[in-house]
Amino acid sequence: MIVTHLWLTSFRNHLTTDIEFDNKVTLVIGLNGHGKTNLVEGLFLLSGARSFRGAKVDALVANGESSAYIRAQVEQGGRSTLVEIELAASGRSRAQVNKQRVQKFRDLGDTVRAVVFSPDDLALIKGPPSIRRSLLDDVLASINPEFRAIRVDFDRILRQRNNLLKQGRGRFTPELETSLSVWNQQLIDVGTRIGDYRAEFVENIAPIVADFYGRVAGTNDEVSLKLDADWREAGLKTCLLEAQDEEVRRGMTLVGPHRDDLVVLLSSLHSRTHSSQGEQRSLALALRLATHTYISEVCRDDALVLLDDVFSELDEGRARRLVECLPNAQIVLTSATGTVPEGVKPGLTLEIIEGEVNAI
Secondary structure (H helix, E strand, C coil): CEEEEEEEEEECCEEEEEEECCCCEEEEECCCCCCHHHHHHHHHHCCCCCCCCCCCHHHHECCCCCEEEEEEEEEECCEEEEEEEEEECCCCCEEEECCEECCCHHHHHHCCCEEEECHHHHHHHHCCHHHHHHHHHHHHHHHCHHHHHHHHHHHHHHHHHHHHHHHCCCCCCHHHHHHHHHHHHHHHHHHHHHHHHHHHHHHHHHHHHHHHHHHHHCCCCCEEEEEECCHHHHCHHHHHHHHHHHHHHHCCCCCCHHHCEEEEEECCEEHHHHCCHHHHHHHHHHHHHHHHHHHHHHHCCCCEEEEECCHHHCCHHHHHHHHHHCCCCCEEEEECCCCCCCCCCCCEEEEEECCEEEEC
């Protein structure tokens, strides 16, 4: 898959950006704050995922505008596809593929797949469980339409069940018991399937992460992954029954996939608390490289690689080893200094000055 052309209109500080990309490596340079990351963000949104910066839609629209527009020409398997997104500052945003309306933004992932590396990826190791759950679910959603649907169902069921528990105001009445039994069964059915998908994914990706960590860090330290989902052993039905009194008292669902975590162990120790920052950064890079490998193998097509000022955070050795690990895919990378490690050979260099992009 290759993104050949990108148009950004009223997207952050890109008011009228119109650029073509190299099929292999495009380097984007410019001072901080001029729009490099905004460009990468626009490319990533083509995959139907949320902003990797955690931005809400209204923050993506240029000041004074009602909507932002992202359009891209994508080449895949000899076919050309036009992907279009309208991001509304208020109201409903829309997306199209070849002028056909896409009902759910996540379905754009069937056309564009992308993996983004950023300095903030350190949060994959140091951050809260929600960040690691999102990593698992975002990858699964990008390759599996069934998982996308199940994940949406789970969010809806969880929201309804939480509302029901809140309405109980700490009292377990016969009416609450009757309604809760209905939502419990739905939560069990969908939650169990989410747990199965996550567990299989973690099992498949674990050896890939271990391999990439050794290559990026330059060590033989053992890396292992496990899904921290205690409810899976006893079963979600049993765990819900055991937690029922506490859930009613607190008015919220306390067990299930929404509490899962991905545990990353380095030399049998929890990397979140026992690894150095250099080791944590290498683990984060290994996770990103592994997800790209997994997506590309499952889909039999290389996903777009986005490297947002990643090399500035790495020492010379890790930077060199990361370059050696990069896949033979289309790459767009940014640099504030304009310098890149040895081995990176841009076929095109773009310069951004206050949101305006020009080839140099």
